Amino acid sequence: MHPNHRPPRTGxxxxxxxxxxxARRRRIALDHMLRGACYGxxxxxxxxxxxxxERLM
Known part of the structure; x- marks a missing residue:
């Protein structure tokens, strides 16, 4: 086998x-939603x- 030859990918x-x-993107989206809710x-x-x-004054 040649050293630069890679075996075929199985998928x-x-x-x-x-x-x-x-999963990473989902966590990032949930983090952004939580941050937005906290800011709101x-x-x-x-x-x-x-x-x-203002009403007290």
Missing amino acids: RKRRTRLRQWI IGTGAIGLAFIWL
Whole structure:
């Protein structure tokens, strides 16, 4: 066997790699959604606090 010759791919590694890539993308998307929700909650809380303070003054 020639040292530079690679055995033919069976497709199993490709599917495993694809599943890992999808899992990584799913985690990244969920992280972004959670971050966005936290930013939204924080922005809403600050907005409500300012409205409450304006009504007190």
